[in-house]
Amino acid sequence: MAPVKPVIHRSTIENSPLLSCYNRETKKSSLCRLAILETEALEEVMALHQSVISELENPDLYIPYTREEMAGYLNQEHGFLLGMYDETGLGAFRVIAWPGEGKDNLGHCLGIAQSQLGQVIQLEGTNVHPRYRGNGLQCLLTEKAMGCLQPFEREGILLTAVSPLNGRSLVNMVALGMHIAGLKNQNNKPVRLVLRKSLFQESQQWQKGPWVEAGDIESHQKMLTMGLKGHEAKMDAEKGLQVRYGRPLLSHEGAIMR
Ligand SMILES: CC(C)(COP(=O)(O)OP(=O)(O)OC[C@H]1O[C@@H](n2cnc3c(N)ncnc32)[C@H](O)[C@@H]1OP(=O)(O)O)[C@@H](O)C(=O)NCCC(=O)NCCS
Structure with a gap:
């Protein structure tokens, strides 16, 4: 293309x-x-x-x-x-x-x-x-x-x-x-x-998995190798910047969850 x-x-x-x-x-x-x-x-x-x-x-x-x-x-x-x-x-x-x-x-x-x-x-x-x-x-x-x-x-x-x-x-x-x-x-x-x-x-639903520290590249690598994606991020007062990994749900799975 x-x-x-x-x-x-x-x-x-x-x-x-x-x-x-x-x-x-x-x-x-x-x-x-x-x-x-x-x-x-x-x-x-x-x-x-x-x-x-x-x-x-x-x-x-x-x-x-x-x-x-x-x-x-x-x-x-x-x-x-x-x-x-x-x-x-x-x-x-x-x-x-x-x-x-x-x-x-x-x-x-x-x-x-x-x-x-x-x-x-x-x-x-x-x-x-x-x-x-x-x-x-x-x-x-x-x-x-x-x-x-x-x-x-x-x-x-x-x-x-x-x-x-x-x-x-x-x-x-x-x-x-x-x-x-x-x-x-x-x-x-x-x-x-x-x-x-x-x-x-339009939007993506996620089956939610573990949180990892944003600066921990090895954990990112591990999650990505398992086929997970980082779909949530937050600043935690104690633990610092955190990223949540999960698996994208197909749209019909999202509909069932709702
Ligand atoms: C990253 C950046 C573009 C974000 O700016 P922004 O759109 O104004 O940020 P937001 O409005 O989402 O800010 C959310 C909060 O973070 C604070 N904040 C934003 N950037 C900040 C910074 N660099 N240092 C400290 N605090 C910061 C804001 O004051 C706000 O806090 P509040 O809610 O208590 O007022 C800006 O910080 C910046 O120009 N940084 C330098 C260049 C850079 O890193 N660019 C991004 C990579 S491309």
Whole structure:
């Protein structure tokens, strides 16, 4: 199947661009505006990106983009950025990509058939300025950005990679209906959890299994080898970030359980 080159429906954002966000600096709500970013926004995007990277408590949480990579997404050849502006400038952005069949396609980590790699849409990074954290912008920008790509003409596969130590991001991606389906290796060592969601599937029911510590890669490997998927994530005050594994139920099993 030929790789997806989704159409970006700009009107989805342009018809309803405004949202109110709590600003932690001014301690007031700011009226903010969403926009699909163009190449002219590169300097602003890189400035926000560098400031977010520089204040990460652990640099392993997040692999920075080069200027060239970001420019490649902004020109909308293999991705796009949805940005959020306040009256002072760019406050947040979300990157979505369609990686084609090349090595950057996370489908390789899940053993997705070559013929299906072209259907993969990838959630790349989200950066939220610290003054807007806590407004649920990672989830909101993802949903709005994905809304611009609807309707999919055929079955899309949504993938993303998250550090097992990036609790906020992992909890948010699971809240969006994604599940841990594999691991991404670097230098032959698993370093990222790979999450998946089928865009044509409404929702998934799970036969619930054990909880594992998010940072315990061996336990993830064990669960995945047993055919289980990580479908729930929570921050436990004593045990830290936890992931629950389970087995996907067929839709009729879900109906029986309800
Ligand atoms: C991950 C990230 C995008 C989440 O931002 P967000 O959408 O604003 O987060 P949420 O609204 O879901 O936040 C939920 C809670 O976590 C807190 N929080 C979010 N990010 C936080 C961070 N980096 N450090 C500490 N607390 C954080 C919020 O304040 C909120 O707490 P509250 O409910 O008590 O107010 C943001 O933290 C960020 O830009 N991080 C740096 C880059 C990164 O890691 N990106 C994700 C990988 S692609």
